[in-house]
Amino acid sequence: MRNTLKGLVGIAAGAGLLAAAFAGPATAQEKGTIFYLVPTLLDEFQTESVSSLEKSLSSIGYEVKTLDGQNRSDVQLNQLDDVIQLNPKAIVMAAVDFDSVTPGIEKARAAGIPVIQFDRLITSTMSDFTSVAGTIEIGQVAAGEISRLLSERHGSVKGKVLQILGDPGDSYTLDIQKGFEGEMAAHGDVEIITKAAMQWEASNAGDIAENQLLVNDDIDLIFVHAAHLAVPVVAVLEAKGKQPGEVMLVSSNGAPVGLDLIRKGWEQVEVEQPLYAQVYAVAMFIDKIANGEELTAGTYDVLGLDGVLSKEDWGWNLKVPGAAITMDNVDESRFWGNLQAPTDPVAVVK
Amino acid sequence: MTTQSATASEVAPDVPRAIIGFVLDHLVWLILFIVLAVFSAAIDQFFQIGIFINILRQATFVGILSVGLSMAIMAGHMDLSIESVMAFSAMLAALLVGANGAGLGLDISTPLTLLLSLAFGAVVGLGNGYLVVKLKISAFIVTLAAFIGIRGLGLVLSGGRSVYGLPDNFRGIASAEPLGIPVLVILLVTTYVVFSFLLRRTTFGRYIYLIGGNITAPFRAGIPVERIVITVFVLSGVLAAFAGWLLAARTNGATANLGTGMLFEAFAAVVIGGVSLTGGTGRLSGVFAGVLLLSSIDTAINVMGLPPHFMQVIRGGLVLAAVLLDSFKTVIRNRYL
Amino acid sequence: MTVAEPLLEVEHIGKSFGPVKALRDVSFSVRPGEVVALLGDNGAGKSTLVKMISGTLQPDHGRILFEGQPTRIDSPATAKKLGIETVYQDLSLCPNVDVVSNFFMGRELCHKVLGFKIMREREMQAETEQALRDIGSHIPSVRTNVEHLSGGQRQAIELCRFVHWGGKLVILDEPFAALGVEQTRRGLELIERVKERGIALIVITHNMLHAFEVADRVVVLRHGIVAGDHETATTTAEAVVGMITGNLMRQAVA
Numbered sequence: 001m002r003n004t005l006k007g008l009v010g011i012a013a014g015a016g017l018l019a020a021a022f023a024g025p026a027t028a029q030e031k032g033t034i035f036y037l038v039p040t041l042l043d044e045f046q047t048e049s050v051s052s053l054e055k056s057l058s059s060i061g062y063e064v065k066t067l068d069g070q071n072r073s074d075v076q077l078n079q080l081d082d083v084i085q086l087n088p089k090a091i092v093m094a095a096v097d098f099d100s101v102t103p104g105i106e107k108a109r110a111a112g113i114p115v116i117q118f119d120r121l122i123t124s125t126m127s128d129f130t131s132v133a134g135t136i137e138i139g140q141v142a143a144g145e146i147s148r149l150l151s152e153r154h155g156s157v158k159g160k161v162l163q164i165l166g167d168p169g170d171s172y173t174l175d176i177q178k179g180f181e182g183e184m185a186a187h188g189d190v191e192i193i194t195k196a197a198m199q200w201e202a203s204n205a206g207d208i209a210e211n212q213l214l215v216n217d218d219i220d221l222i223f224v225h226a227a228h229l230a231v232p233v234v235a236v237l238e239a240k241g242k243q244p245g246e247v248m249l250v251s252s253n254g255a256p257v258g259l260d261l262i263r264k265g266w267e268q269v270e271v272e273q274p275l276y277a278q279v280y281a282v283a284m285f286i287d288k289i290a291n292g293e294e295l296t297a298g299t300y301d302v303l304g305l306d307g308v309l310s311k312e313d314w315g316w317n318l319k320v321p322g323a324a325i326t327m328d329n330v331d332e333s334r335f336w337g338n339l340q341a342p343t344d345p346v347a348v349v350k
Numbered sequence: 351m352t353t354q355s356a357t358a359s360e361v362a363p364d365v366p367r368a369i370i371g372f373v374l375d376h377l378v379w380l381i382l383f384i385v386l387a388v389f390s391a392a393i394d395q396f397f398q399i400g401i402f403i404n405i406l407r408q409a410t411f412v413g414i415l416s417v418g419l420s421m422a423i424m425a426g427h428m429d430l431s432i433e434s435v436m437a438f439s440a441m442l443a444a445l446l447v448g449a450n451g452a453g454l455g456l457d458i459s460t461p462l463t464l465l466l467s468l469a470f471g472a473v474v475g476l477g478n479g480y481l482v483v484k485l486k487i488s489a490f491i492v493t494l495a496a497f498i499g500i501r502g503l504g505l506v507l508s509g510g511r512s513v514y515g516l517p518d519n520f521r522g523i524a525s526a527e528p529l530g531i532p533v534l535v536i537l538l539v540t541t542y543v544v545f546s547f548l549l550r551r552t553t554f555g556r557y558i559y560l561i562g563g564n565i566t567a568p569f570r571a572g573i574p575v576e577r578i579v580i581t582v583f584v585l586s587g588v589l590a591a592f593a594g595w596l597l598a599a600r601t602n603g604a605t606a607n608l609g610t611g612m613l614f615e616a617f618a619a620v621v622i623g624g625v626s627l628t629g630g631t632g633r634l635s636g637v638f639a640g641v642l643l644l645s646s647i648d649t650a651i652n653v654m655g656l657p658p659h660f661m662q663v664i665r666g667g668l669v670l671a672a673v674l675l676d677s678f679k680t681v682i683r684n685r686y687l
Numbered sequence: 688m689t690v691a692e693p694l695l696e697v698e699h700i701g702k703s704f705g706p707v708k709a710l711r712d713v714s715f716s717v718r719p720g721e722v723v724a725l726l727g728d729n730g731a732g733k734s735t736l737v738k739m740i741s742g743t744l745q746p747d748h749g750r751i752l753f754e755g756q757p758t759r760i761d762s763p764a765t766a767k768k769l770g771i772e773t774v775y776q777d778l779s780l781c782p783n784v785d786v787v788s789n790f791f792m793g794r795e796l797c798h799k800v801l802g803f804k805i806m807r808e809r810e811m812q813a814e815t816e817q818a819l820r821d822i823g824s825h826i827p828s829v830r831t832n833v834e835h836l837s838g839g840q841r842q843a844i845e846l847c848r849f850v851h852w853g854g855k856l857v858i859l860d861e862p863f864a865a866l867g868v869e870q871t872r873r874g875l876e877l878i879e880r881v882k883e884r885g886i887a888l889i890v891i892t893h894n895m896l897h898a899f900e901v902a903d904r905v906v907v908l909r910h911g912i913v914a915g916d917h918e919t920a921t922t923t924a925e926a927v928v929g930m931i932t933g934n935l936m937r938q939a940v941a
Contacts, residue, residue: 065655571793
């Protein structure tokens with residue numbers, strides 16, 4: 001019997017330790033708690049968004065707690081349900097799946113909690129604030145850069161471009177495509193072949209590049225919609241004995257791997273998704289959103305970029321354009337791909 | 351006649367023995383209550399009705415999956431296909447009536463989508479059961495193949511795209527809360543009550559335990575062993591499909607990667623709940639406590655905003671603890687009962 | 688011995704497993720209320736023969752008549768329906784459930800409600816306790832799982848099952864292998880009691896003493912054929928040993 005008791009005491013002690021580990025330091029800041037529902041932590045853009053959101057929001061007096069949705073919309077819905085019970089100042093979220101979380105958003109807003117969409121635009125229900133990169137604009141910037149690269153090679157804007165989208169169910173990639181193809185329509189001499197990498201899966205992008213380079217050996221340039229898709233493409237080019245720059249490469253989103261590829265010469269241009277500016281935009285307006293104050297449309301200076309705030313069908317929307325990164329400016333710290341979160345004080349909008 | 355039980359009865363009087371027995375049988379519940387008490391005391395804002403309802407609601411999908419898995423394991427087999435069946439069933443239902451994404455937006459009544467989903471689950475279960483029973487292929491292999499194949503089938507069906515925008519009466523299943531109790535919770539509890547009854551009180555349930563204990567004996571006793579095993583696989587498939595249909599309602603559609611990882615959550619819940627992987631033992635009430643325990647921990651992590659990386663580590667630790675506890679139970683039982 | 692119609696007749700049956708001929712050509716019969724001891728060395732084909740009568744194996748050729756009718760015993764369930772009970776050497780118990788569940792295995796008492804067979808646990812428990820008392824067995828609680836019982840107690844459950852359910856023909860495969868002296872004596876008594884109820888028994892055993900104590904007749908198998916079939920009154924243990932080992936086969940048959 002004594003052993004039994006010992007065992008039970010052991011279990012109880014274990015549970016106590018667990019609880020102690022859970023309790024942790026909980027230093028509440030004066031303005032209250034904000035939850036950030038990040039869709040996944042298996043992606044550098046997302047992990048960098050976590051650290052810069054926590055940094056900037058805590059610098060103006062909020063406590064930020066981050067929950068990982070593990071890329072599962074059911075998990076994110078559970079998190080919304082739980083967070084609603086805690087009555088935070090606001091919920092910042094990047095939806096795992098654009099429409100599946102709408103019931104949760106509606107529930108939170110009905111409970112009086114402001115919901116801020118970060119990076120992933122949701123148009124099927126109202127949110128209190130949306131901070132996104134201008135994805136169509138990213139496509140347009142990419143089109144401008146690609147036109148420049150093609151005319152540098154051929155003397156005029158012509159040639160063959162392989163465009164590798166991300167998952168075709170993701171409006172992010174579709175918007176870039178829209179912006180890119182809209183601009184390129186002016187250049188009839190450019191042939192664009194478009195393929196999609198399902199699930200944003202890197203190996204799918206590699207397979208597409210391999211097959212297309214086989215049937216179209218005159219491809220001048222490959223445009224991938226995320227830097228991590230460029231990695232397997234470079235591997236394919238290397239395997240085919242190509243030199244850096246022989247087949248040009250342009251990517252959008254500006255992840256660290258993309259910047260590395262620019263430094264190595266494999267990639268010519270990376271159109272950055274302005275992560276830090278998107279984060280600062282949230283921090284600039286958070287006081288007003290949390291207090292339910294009305295915003296004013298217009299153009300705001302967000303970390304040196306022109307952010308446009310407008311009222312859309314889905315609520316207030318702030319769009320920050322992305323910048324083109326080339327060999328010349330690749331080391332500038334304002335690009336999130338260098339992972340040096342800015343220390344500039346947040347210019348809170350009064 | 352000198353036996354262990356005879357000597358034990360001389361040492362310990364009957365009443366404490368009965369208490370020890372009861373506590374051992376329901377140890378998971380004891381642990382669940384301790385954990386909830388600790389969470390309530392240690393975590394700000396945890397102790398409130400809304401949180402407890404969330405714990406139950408969030409347990410729905412893994413909870414229903416675990417019922418089918420438990421039965422398969424109790425019968426001495428295994429069903430790895432449940433997660434994929436769930437995901438496919440969600441995709442099937444969503445695809446038919448979903449208005450956006452890859453959805454076809456057909457004008458089909460919501461009950462019909464349920465029937466089609468369940469029928470799909472039944473067909474998969476029948477296939478699994480047939481291959482296991484008639485061709486005598488290991489259930490592990492058969493259902494692993496189904497696990498992989500059906501996940502792929504979902505991708506084929508949707509082209510890898512998401513579906514969303516379900517009719518209001520479909521979505522309503524997951525959001526309705528009559529008298530403040532979510533329909534999902536009512537369905538979860540009902541499933542457990544019905545299947546506990548089936549397992550403990552009917553011959554069908556008794557035969558599952560017999561088959562899991564020593565398949566030769568019930569076969570020699572003239573029990574239709576093969577039919578029972580096939581039925582277990584069919585039920586497991588149907589339950590998984592039901593969970594999937596509910597998941598579609600909950601997420602207002604379906605994505606290609608819906609519910610990934612739930613198989614292992616279900617396994618964890620089943621093991622924590624005291625169902626031995628060797629078959630023939632365990633109770634659904636324990637499994638229910640196991641499911642709630644996992645759900646409580648997830649919820650606690652959400653409420654605290656703890657770095658989410660801990661979640662998997664804690665789960666792994668829990669499963670290990672459950673297995674250790676199980677052998678610990680056997681030691682106590684042999685010594686005192 | 689009254690000459691009654693045979694209950695079970697086995698006619699020229701044979702069974703091969705791949706190249707191995709387990710049974711070549713076996714014929715014998717059992718009358719109601721008769722105890723037949725089935726003897727033979729290891730590998731003589733006893734188990735195969737029993738499996739065919741109890742429905743777990745099908746003969747390659749030959750036929751089985753039950754109550755005069757040619758019968759196909761295609762499963763243990765069919766055998767049960769005919770009234771053939773088998774007690775196997777390796778015990779047909781499920782250790783993970785209690786004594787009652789084992790005792791009533793495949794014969795659960797139940798109410799039918801909406802197509803569900805709901806078990807009448809209390810009645811089954813009472814009946815099990817009664818049956819165990821009847822054969823003089825001591826199992827402290829019939830709600831104990833069988834895994835916690837001793838080998839002798841387990842054997843008692845098996846024997847109790849055949850005494851209780853009986854049927855028309857009981858096959859006992861090495862029933863006393865795990866029993867002590869006292870329990871074996873009680874087992875032999877049980878066989879007598881079952882026989883008195885007009886139930887036929889086939890007892891497989893290695894023990895010549897037991898065979899001569901309970902059996903009316905001995906049937907000896909050797910290399911897949913019947914090497915001898917005699918009333919116990921007209922033969923001796925020595926002669927039977929000879930048949931088993933093959934020394935006295937001719938003389939015995941003559």
